[in-house]
Amino acid sequence: MTAPRYTPLVESLPSTVPFVGPETQERARGRPFRARLGANESLFGPSPRAVAAMTLAASEVWMYGDPEMHELRGAIAAHHGVAPDQVMVGEGIDGLLGLLVRLIVAPGDAVVTSDGAYPTFAFHVTGFGGRLHKVPYRGDHEDPEALVARAREVGAKILYLANPDNPMGSHHPAAAIRAMIDNLPEGTLLALDEAYVELAPDGTAPDIDPEDPRVIRFRTFSKGYGLAGLRVGYAIGARSLIAAFDKVRNHFGVGRIAQAGALAAITDQDWLVQVRTQVALSRDEIGRIARSCGLAPLPSATNFVTIDCGRDGAHARAILRALADRDIFVRMPFVAPHDRCIRVSCGQPEDLAALAEALPEALSAAG
Amino acid sequence: MTAPRYTPLVESLPSTVPFVGPETQERARGRPFRARLGANESLFGPSPRAVAAMTLAASEVWMYGDPEMHELRGAIAAHHGVAPDQVMVGEGIDGLLGLLVRLIVAPGDAVVTSDGAYPTFAFHVTGFGGRLHKVPYRGDHEDPEALVARAREVGAKILYLANPDNPMGSHHPAAAIRAMIDNLPEGTLLALDEAYVELAPDGTAPDIDPEDPRVIRFRTFSKGYGLAGLRVGYAIGARSLIAAFDKVRNHFGVGRIAQAGALAAITDQDWLVQVRTQVALSRDEIGRIARSCGLAPLPSATNFVTIDCGRDGAHARAILRALADRDIFVRMPFVAPHDRCIRVSCGQPEDLAALAEALPEALSAAG
Known part of the structure; x- marks a missing residue:
């Protein structure tokens, strides 16, 4: 011992x-x-305004960032027409996915994803002892119907889908995602990774009531906003789920420069x-x-x-x-x-x- | 459901x-x-050189940071006279403590700390279902002998001690920490939080063989180095323990500006x-x-x-x-x-x- x-x-x-x-x-x-x-x-x-904001924040970085990320969450919420307490900001989508898995997946719990989809999600599921069930793509697209069917079959607690998809670059229109949500089995949460959605055709991101308890969606500043090295992503979901992140997250994890850069970026559409x-x-x-x-x-x-x-x-x-x-x-x-x-x-x-x-x-x- | x-x-x-x-x-x-x-x-x-490095990195932040943090770990290792694979860098000591607890503490496992010590450590232990055993301070100091005795009594997997201590500001000389290590029960890992040690009297930080499997020590850029809002801390420990962090950490979590600022800071003693x-x-x-x-x-x-x-x-x-x-x-x-x-x-x-x-x-x- x-x-x-x-x-x-x-x-x-x-x-x-x-x-x-x-x-x-x-x-x-x-x-x-x-x-x-x-x-x-x-x-x-990134936006030159984001670079300017990060440069300014560098001179103030002796201070911890606001652990509630009040301004940034407010700006994200305003951009999406949701409430600030329906938004959680974290250390990239990677960090938020890890927290989501931790909140929901105990050893042996079933999780469904596509075979060949984002490996970091699978890393987190394995890391918390979840059982990964992988569904083949249909051609070059993830297969919403088959994913939902598998989730029903195995009683999945989380179903992960990226729309648009990485690594294939394909996407489903909003209506397909809406249909998927409506067909989710009881007890399955859709983790909808929209890391690339700002670069997708209009009509790719569905309207989702943020209080819909069946879905949590993820966005990032790493892709369209050009801030990969800053490590800021966010989740939009029901207030109760967003509040649950406070039980486990690293409260000071999104630092002062990160918050300042992301805030400037989202306000420069x-x-x-x-x-x-x-x-x-x-x-x-x-x-x-x-x-x-x-x-x-x-x-x-x-x-x-x-x-x-x-x-x-x-x-x-x-x-x-x-x-x-x-x-x-x-x-x-x-x-x-x-x-x-x-x-x-x-x-x-x-x-x-x-x-x-x-x-x-x-x-x-x-x- | x-x-x-x-x-x-x-x-x-x-x-x-x-x-x-x-x-x-x-x-x-x-x-x-x-x-x-x-x-x-x-x-x-922080060091003006760190501010300059962060400003420069802000213009390159469209790139992810190096997930191996090669340069920064090398500089930290050189500073401490250890090997780079005996160093792990993370999102502040807070983030690293969370990972350490996750590596070691399963629900019900015993952990020992002082009553009134750093609450974020206790947050992580509770968050992973550990059983916290709290030992009173002795006057205004944490009580190494009583902590070790309690660890032995409850079979603690981790014993947490901050030297110097927060919130009391007190410290133990290196010899007291050495004695503590030598008396640790089998199977107890000392998590030695040295967040403030750069500001302590000479002779506070003990010499510890980094390969000693009984200890992991933590340092931060948040205090003496003046970079609290950057969120960078590091751990020094045995290669096998440092490697274990790779199983669970957010590999891209320490971003490009964070690595650049910390690197400049540690090279400006x-x-x-x-x-x-x-x-x-x-x-x-x-x-x-x-x-x-x-x-x-x-x-x-x-x-x-x-x-x-x-x-x-x-x-x-x-x-x-x-x-x-x-x-x-x-x-x-x-x-x-x-x-x-x-x-x-x-x-x-x-x-x-x-x-x-x-x-x-x-x-x-x-x-």
Whole structure:
């Protein structure tokens, strides 16, 4: 009986991590990437007003941030037409998903997700001992009907769906999500991850009564707002569920600079509008580059384009490696049959020029 | 069976939060505080190099931070003469304590702390269903011998001790902590919270082999380094324990600005030296102000001074309220007999001048 004595659950957990960062690859390679197109960051950057607000906050950072995040929650609530106590802010959607799982999933509890969906959600479910039930995609889309059916079958406490989806870039229209909510079995909470929704076609985000106890939705400042390194996400849900986060969250976890940057970002919607335009142009250009190499870009409702490389996972992985050899950082879906694809984030013209140069060579190298 | 279905543990948790921020009080009062002397923030601010680094990082914050925190962990390791894989960085000591408790404490497991010690640690233990055993202070010090004896008696998996202590400001010399470690029962991990140790007398921090499996120590950038609002703390411990954090942590939780600011801070030790000087002068001045009002300042090894107001908790709370009425934010210990005291953070001369003006009036008002 030597210290430390881990819990049996922790002893059973694998030591894998959900993502390896590009910096790790850069250290292994001994040189930086030329184009950073793998993490779905926004290469169009954040609002200059957010940068100014963060710079100002840096000089005041000897003070803790407001643990109630009063101003930021108020601004988010105003933006969405909900009440501040229907909004919780946390350390990215990642952090909020971890808290949600902790609130709801005890060891052995059933949770439903798609096979190949966001691995960090699965990491949290495993980390709290939940039983993950994975439903195959239907083509390149998550399958709402099959997800709901599985949730009913296994008595899932949480059903996770990302709309738009990562890693495929596909989306469902609002009506499909509404139908899904109406068909949820009793006792299943829909965790609706809308990380990319600001970049999706109008009509993708459904109207949901925030007091609907069957749904909690998640948004982030990491994608459209261009603040991935700030770590701020938020949840919108029923007051009682939002209040439950206070039982377990790290109350001072969203710091002073983070709150200031996010507040400035959400109040600069003009910036988001022009980011949407740049993302759309960039998606078109990535599609053009892919097609010029004989590959098939999938339709995207996000700030990335998933490209069908036409063969199997081994082939796509070879392309990914060959792109890395040419200093282009991209990622790819984890599971078959989606691992026939690579996933390229939108970028500036110079980033995409680098891609256009490297991709044909990488395809040749991959054979 | 309506959604959401919380875990039984979460259903049992109280809805209280460990701390109410000064911003909450300011909103209730309808006006700001004049002197912010309640949260043990560093009113001497962070290193200008840290501010410059954060400002630079703000322009790159569209990128996620390195999830391995390679540079920062390397700099911390170099500073302490340990290896980078003996260091974990997290969202403040608060965040790291939560992860440590999650790694080790299953429902019903015994944990030992002092009665009146850091409430956020107790929040985490309760949040994971641990059984908290609280040992009284011995005078104004935590009581290492009694803590160890209680840990042995209840088979504690974690024993928490802060050295220096908050809220009393007292400390034990390194030899006392060493003796404590040598007497720990089998299977008890000492969580040694050294949040304030940079401000303590030389000889307070013991030499500990980082591979000693009986101890994990915690440091923060929130106190001496003046970066409370950045939310960065770190743990030093055995490689296997440090690696275990990877099983459960929010891998991207410490963002890009946070890593940049902390890195610049730890490499500017000259700044810390002059902060120590300012803190020492400020402690003396707070002591002088207290004595001039007939109160008894306790010796402090921290950036605050705990002042014995000579009567009971009701009296000290009345003084606290009267100080707030005069726009001075201070806090006080939670439990008797320490709640006879108020706790005043070190500050700039103008902050202490405000205190010197308000304290005699507050004492009169409190009766």
